[in-house]
Amino acid sequence: MEHIISVLVENKFGVLARVAGLFSARGYNIESLSVAPTLDPTTSMITIVTAGDDPIIEQIMKQLNKVVEVLKVVDLTETHFLDRETALIKVHTKPEHRDEAIRLADIFRAKIVDSSPNTYTIEITGDIEKVEAMIQMLKPLGIKELIRTGRIAISRETTHTASPRREPALLKT
């Protein structure tokens, strides 16, 4: 099962290597990884998406907690949380596809952030399903390049699962 783990760490060199090393040393895979400083510049938040059965996740959580520079570890998948990812997608746009690309970006509430005679670069932010769906829809046009940030996540303050402004329902491909 997939887990999103937030790891609050001291913002020092070598810490990311130690955290990543915990995974590699035990043969656990990291699906995605995102690191950035928090409000307090002496700390950083590492968001790790990984998969494993319960004993593996328990061991990962304990091992992370054991690292001296790790301040807090939370498995967000055990709570109510929001997750987001941003992708930049450069698509080929033959003249007959340019309108279609704009329409798709519109439907997905994505933005075209760069254009050239033969390409558009589309920026999309959303949960993983939305980003995946956008990619699937753009594939027939021809994706030249794709880059994703990896997921970040935050816990919800209330236990309601719905957000105030819900994302529009999306077509699953």
Added chain:
Amino acid sequence: MKMTGAEIFCESLRREGVKTVFGLPGGVVLKIFDVLCQQKDLDLVLTRHEQGAAHMAEGYAKATGKAGVVLVTSGPGMTNIVTGLADAYMDSVPLVAFTGQVSTDLIGNDAFQEADNVGISRPCTKHNVLVKDVNDLAQTIKEAFYIATSGRPGPVLVDIPKDVSIAKAEFKYPDKVNLRGYNPTVNGNKNQVKQAAEEIMKAKKPMIYVGGGAVFADAADEIRELAELTQIPVTMTLMGLGSFPGTHPLSLGMLGMHGGYWTNMGMHHADLLIAVGARFDDRVTGKLSEFCPEARVIHIDIDPTSIKKTFHAHIPIVGDVKAVLRQLNVILRSMDGNPAQVKALRAPWIKQIDEWKKTHPLTYKQDDKIIKPQFVIEKLYELTKHNAIVATDVGQHQMFAAQYFKGSKPRTWLTSGGLGTMGFGFPAAIGAQVAFPDRLVLCITSEGSFQMNLQELVVAAERKLPVKIIVLNNGVHGMVRQWQDLFYEGRYSASILGKLPDFVKLADAYGIAGLRALKPSEVEPALKEGLKHKGPVLIDVHTDPYENCYPMIPAGGAHHQMMLEDPPELKLARKGGGHKRKVEEGEGVLPA
């Protein structure tokens, strides 16, 4: 007052109560060595190889309970201690290793003798730091000692660039450490401890299974109280030996791959397992799916990652072993007013274990021709009893020592358990002897292991450290040969050592007394003479190259599936010479 990094280093060691540093100099640590040689109260033990320094510091730490200190140079100096760091990490030995690093402006330039010390040591240290600013040095050293010795102990590496050792800063040694992300749990959860006590009172066939964590937590008294209070037999892991007297009626000795028949059968039939500072290592458990099939499990450990890592625990208790056992004993004392009742409740179980012990004791047959390794250890134990600190290397001799040398006190058994490092024993014995110059320190080793760090003989000689080195010399890598006989049809691939040095002459070359025993009748006189000798001594004892270590749980076997003697096909092969090769064919195996 402003001080150089090197001066801050020495002053910080002094504040930590360090008396001894094990190390070897080199280019980027010259400044530190220069200041160190001017300190009258800091003793540098100059080793002949950095690996020796790391294992000596381990021996020192295991024998004293204090952090062992290593000081080596950058590049090869650091890479040579990696085995020691990994060994210390596996066996939770508090070490603080200081490594030199090239100047900060050269880091990353592939400078002379540069290595990524922090990167290389990351997976085999509890914590490591590169000090880039001399103003951080004192604080870092304080933290290093705190981290190494607290919680589950382990090695910490502090990497000091050359320019940091020369630069000056105001010296202010911090009184205490405040690490936001590091705060080991000491006391156990009260409810969990109470539940554990209830389980203990209910159990009919309980076992206490003690690991190395109990030794480092100084919990020997608490374990003894628990065992005597509840009349529960105690078994120890290789690392846990000494935490409970081997001669105590409730002691079952070591368990696991080469544990006693009665011990492993006890484990297999137990209805309650009280694991104390142990980590369910594969050499202990054998086949996990059939390990302790009937037992409820109470697991007490300071390291949460050890709990439920390989084996389930019904009552996990995170905390310092000593503190938790004290909590537990208080509850047990209040619960149980009648020792006679407890004794009666456990009597059938103790009787059952005694029967197993009677039917299948440890055995070997000593004739008058060839020396059995077990015989040597038994004699050595008879002659020295409980006064010795014993360091061992790794292999058959280590297992025989664990079986036959019944240690009685914690910190008198120094061995490499987790990593299984051949070459550990002799430097570890030196480290212990440096810490306790007046105590009897034995190094039980073999010709294979001893050759891995014999360069340190000169340290014993020049410092007149009276270590007694007993080399059980059978001309083969015994444990490898045993496995080849049992599982590889006797093809002795690379296990016959062939040409061996004359160890007596070797000792002589280093200025150390050497003795030799070739026949069983010579064992006792040689040991007696060696033990009487004032200085260091090496006793070369030629033992049976074909002797196998039993009981043995074959890899992947369960505790009740022990081999107790050579299987029939092996006995037959020996008689008919059916083996591909014979040990005797090795060149000069037994130099008589």
